[in-house]
Amino acid sequence: MNWSDHAIWWHVYPLGFLGNGRRKLPDLADWLDHLLTLGCNGLMLGPVFAAESHGYDTTDHFRVDPRLGTEADLVALIDKARSRGVRVMLDGVFNHVGRSYPQFRAGAADWFVPAGDDFQVFEGHRNLVTLNHANPAVADQVAGVLDYWTSRGVDAWRLDAAYAVPVPFWRTVTDRVRAKHPGVWFSGEIIHGDYSAYVVEGGLDTVTQYELWKAIWSSLNDTNPHELAWALTRHNEMLATFAPQTFVGNHDVTRIASRLTEPRHLPHALAVLFTVGGVPSVYAGDERGWRAVKQERAGGDDAIRPEFPPAPDDLGTDGSEIQHLHQQLIGIRRRHPWLVRATTEMHTLGDGVMAYTLMTEAGRLAVALNFGGRRVAAKLPPAAWSHEAGDATIDPSGAVDLPSLAWSIASAP
Template sequence: MTNEPGWVRHAIWWHAYPLGFVGAYPATVAGTPPTPDEHRLLRMVGWFDHVIATGASGIALGPVFASESHGYDTIDHLQIDPRLGTDDDFDELVAQAHRRGLRVLLDGVFNHVGRSSQIARRSVEAAQGRSQDEVWLRRAEGGGPTDFVGFEGHDALVTLDHEHPSVVDYVARVMNHWLDRGADGWRLDAAYAVPTTFWAQVLPRVRAEHPDAWIVAEVIHGDYAGFVTASGVDSLTQYELWKAIWSSIEDANLWELAWSLTRHDEFLETFVPLTFVGNHDVTRIASTITDPRHLAHALVVLFTVGGTPSVYAGDELGYTGVKEERAGGDDAIRPEFGDPGSAPDERGARILRLHQDLIGLRRRHPWLHRARTTQVELTNTRFVYESVDGDEGTDHAIAVALNLGDDGFAVPAGEVLLASGGAGAGEVEPHGWTIVAR
């Protein structure tokens, strides 16, 4: 089991994409990008009380460092993006978050950089001259001296040479720099594309200075446990469970979810994954699950199985948005947020209340962080499972009943903690759900 910081046991993240959140990308006025003196990053602080009201305990930020466009084409890892504001604005955001008891997670893009970055420019100059040691980018096999490897077909991005000792030094320095300024951890973007040997060199240097930092890697598929063990990260993104949650509910095939939870339990023997039903890269859960009666089922699973849960900003208010595979295809899922004081409509208020109830249950039962699941009853449209404390010598347990069908069935034995039909209901109502203490 990874030796993650103790505070993570209680962590529930509210994940936001800052450039979109504050209207800095795409630019709201064509040709007039925001300037540092607008201090747009501080707009996020106005939402922190809302985050507290949901029950979340941390802010997981998307890219905030200087970049060419969308944030994942970094040009300076040691400067806050001028479209967001200044380094002082970052310090104020962290101070305001910590004052409220909120942790802050940063998004580090260390697989590649933008072509206009100082690293890229210096590498081009070095490759054309004699200072080959200053080339920090990976060359394409069989290419010329400045034919550098792009990232997944994106020509504007060039891949770092992760075997270069100076790149190891640089990334460790960047991570420690922002942890020194108050960040509590890092999400490692596209970590799956980086050799695990690189992370195994970088992370001990980070932990030597910041042993309480939490490091989570973006990994889509593959040998999750093997990646964690070889790289030294604390956690990674549980995309397998994300896919199983929405597709098993949308297709009324709960066998898929049951199988994924079996896999999920295996991962929990090695590490606690970052779990989610939405993030800045995928269609919003309220658009993915087309039957509004079943949106709650996805959230029930998220908050009743092992993991470190994350809520994508706006999902708790019922935001919709479809990701499209085209230029600008992420814009709909990364919108600008307005005044945090405006009340949600009736639907949004109902979804917010559901999040609050489920997060409240999760906060009252922190043992769910490492819980294992056991199947009790399973059909295409009916799934009852138990979540049991993963620590030996304890007897914490809950039972969760999900019903996607038109017929109700008896509530599992135990005290009803939460239910779609109300705590006094004797059955799991059609298209409903129930959580009971065991």
């Protein structure tokens, strides 16, 4: 296994987390114990480079945003994380830049894509000017940025809006960076399209599994396990090529606790996240069941990117039972690390009920979920099933009786 096969990420949006300049990156070191207590071993950071506002309108890829501190602050955080066995991922925004970017201010037109009297922008956002990825100077710049910060201890990169960048461009820069840093891990933000192409042709290691994210909350809200089952079939196909980056929350979407119409479905969503193949991440605050809705308006992301208290002890006890559930499920993941590339086999799929197994030579895991409000039965293969989590028990015969909204996870040799 590569180091990334053991990674479970805790995802932080630093500008919001640290209060937009009220605190600096060194304060994140105080949260490493919280990350480790959850069972995570990776710190995924949102944008940390100089930018005009929200961090995705970059003005200088080689400078840490002054609102967050200095380069020395970032390197010190990376060093402290590494001393605790925690990997660090940075957010690389290389599809677009802010209008204060040096090459834009200098009128370097060949760095950008013309559009009428102006230049092409990202998804209608005038302040996000699209880079010209056909220009070799742009590839040189991106490869240089990746090399600069990877040389300072960064282990992994989230490539923002990777879906908007021509696939061959990614191969150009990732090959160059891997030649110097063979252990670096690249995760592309892909919302739709041919996920595997970004790995096979683009040279990325993984992509964000938005199909699975949507299917988890949508199938639970609709009491329709068939949608999730279809997504898991697609997920199996991806696992033949790569281990997708899985999640039920991030800095761009409504929090899972607000997305689910039935609060008692939260364990079901987390059970899927932490049992199916892939590399999971937890968006900071979700482990306490925080609620927030993303809105399509200026400032519509603010609610899902809030400021955190100075230290974990300041969180109080609200949501501590949800944090315990995360710890329990991540603990299962840690005991069965082979799950990272395990495919799902469906055994029961019916009206509001789903039961599946994951299996390798290293072991077996069984999951049974009741999506609905009536008692249902599910059938799994017979085995010496040992209860791991949930409010129902899987019999050695494979039979499981699931009361309303019950769920169960069991393992076997």
